[in-house]
Amino acid sequence: MKKIMDLNQPIRRSFQLLDLKADETESGIIEGHPAVYDQAASIGNYFIEIIERGAFNNCDFDDVLFSVNHDLDRIPLARSRRNNKNSTMQIGPDDIGLGIRAKIDIEKNVEAQSLYSAIQRGDIDGMSFIFYVASDNWENLDTDMPTRRITEIRKVIEVSAVNFPAYQGTNINARDLAALDNVARALDNARSELDNSGAEIIEIERLRVKAKAKA
Numbered sequence: 001m002k003k004i005m006d007l008n009q010p011i012r013r014s015f016q017l018l019d020l021k022a023d024e025t026e027s028g029i030i031e032g033h034p035a036v037y038d039q040a041a042s043i044g045n046y047f048i049e050i051i052e053r054g055a056f057n058n059c060d061f062d063d064v065l066f067s068v069n070h071d072l073d074r075i076p077l078a079r080s081r082r083n084n085k086n087s088t089m090q091i092g093p094d095d096i097g098l099g100i101r102a103k104i105d106i107e108k109n110v111e112a113q114s115l116y117s118a119i120q121r122g123d124i125d126g127m128s129f130i131f132y133v134a135s136d137n138w139e140n141l142d143t144d145m146p147t148r149r150i151t152e153i154r155k156v157i158e159v160s161a162v163n164f165p166a167y168q169g170t171n172i173n174a175r176d177l178a179a180l181d182n183v184a185r186a187l188d189n190a191r192s193e194l195d196n197s198g199a200e201i202i203e204i205e206r207l208r209v210k211a212k213a214k215a
Helices: 110-121 174-214
Strands: 011-016 029-036 041-043 047-051 063-068 078-081 089-093 097-103 126-139 147-162
Touching: 029 110, 029 126, 029 147, 063 089, 078 089, 097 147, 110 147
Parallel strands: 047 147, 063 147
Antiparallel strands: 011 126, 029 097, 041 047, 063 078, 089 097, 126 147
8 A cells, every 4th residue: 555645744764784984094984874775674663664775766865964863953063965076975875775975074073073983983883864755655554563665755854873773662762752653643544544445345345246136
């Protein structure tokens, strides 16, 4: 079943990745993947979510921030403007998922220095991103844990290096809960559509049987 999402609802997702790294050959360079294709992630106790290959093909990367732990109130450590080569961050899809390469100022920015050191030490190895969904497909809506396949992401507005890169019931903070409320409503809507379509099929069968009886 295909469900078009409300584009006014941003979503935040975190991934446990081992490839977030500080480039040892060029000072201040951070590389990683905020999103990975075909990785099944349990979104709270609501559903399994998978980002399909090609989901970023038509994505808007016009202005994307690079932050730590999604703290949008602080000055970004890097930024992609129109994703050009002069930006302090380049972002785009590759064979793995959504890749980034950021140049942070570890000489003049104390926060950048701290992040760079934490990544080098392996204290931070996860990434996350905030995005808007254009379309998705729901499967197994009649089960306790249906599957949501995101087929098209409309826009990415921010990527982060994060301390806790996986959604788990024990470490969801207030902002995570707000995002989960949004996807819970989306799941309810999808299930409601499934119930309605099922009712329509039953009614069609009832009328068909009634017509045969009259014949």
